[in-house]
Amino acid sequence: MAKTKSRKMRGSNTYGHGRKGRRGKGRKGGKGLPGIGKHHWSYAIKHPEYLWGNHGFTSHHPKEEINAINAGVLNENIEEMVEKKLALYDGDKYEVDLSILGINKLLGKGKVDKKMIVKVKYASKIAVEKIQEAGGEVINA
Numbered sequence: 001m002a003k004t005k006s007r008k009m010r011g012s013n014t015y016g017h018g019r020k021g022r023r024g025k026g027r028k029g030g031k032g033l034p035g036i037g038k039h040h041w042s043y044a045i046k047h048p049e050y051l052w053g054n055h056g057f058t059s060h061h062p063k064e065e066i067n068a069i070n071a072g073v074l075n076e077n078i079e080e081m082v083e084k085k086l087a088l089y090d091g092d093k094y095e096v097d098l099s100i101l102g103i104n105k106l107l108g109k110g111k112v113d114k115k116m117i118v119k120v121k122y123a124s125k126i127a128v129e130k131i132q133e134a135g136g137e138v139i140n141a
Contacts, residue, residue, distance in 0.1 A: 069103045071127045072110010074118070093117055099141060106138065 009015045020027065029035050036044045036051065044051055078094045081087040087096035097119040098106065106118060108126025116136040128138045 064104070066105050066122075067103050068105040068107050069098065070107045070109040071112050071130050074098075074106070074116070075110060075112045075114055078114060078116065093136065097141070112136075 005016065014021070029039055033040070033051070035041075074096070078087055078096065081096060082089045082094065086101060087094055089095075093115040095117045098104070099119065099121065104121040106120045106123040106127045108124045108128075108130055112130040112134045114136075115134055116131055117139065118131060118136065119139045119141040121141060123138045123140065131138055
């Protein structure tokens with residue numbers, strides 16, 4: 001009687017199906033994404049978005065963009081702003097709303113010698129001090 005294949009291949013590891021044949025989840029070269037730079041490199045080339053996409057935290061509350069101006073620059077240009085009707089002058093004080101100009105922060109660099117009433121969303125302590133020393137005020141709007 002002849003030996004059947006099932007008896008003949010009983011001690012074999014592959015049972016006559018080669019290295020990869022009839023495998024299920026096993027013998028796949030590791031769990032997860034091992035070998036992505038070695039033997040699974042072709043997968044990495046075919047699916048780059050899966051491996052090298054944008055990962056990490058996405059802020060759903062983005063920070064407000066800050067557009068700032070220095071108090072000294074405001075002091076130098078306030079008369080031009082009055083001529084262009086971006087600011088008001090009522091005899092002794094200049095009045096300006098910086099939100100109209102798209103500016104939301106006042107910084108304290110430069111000299112201030114004109115009395116100004118400045119409406120702005122944010123202002124640094126030094127900017128507020130300099131404008132108050134010159135006889136003006138800063139209103140947080």
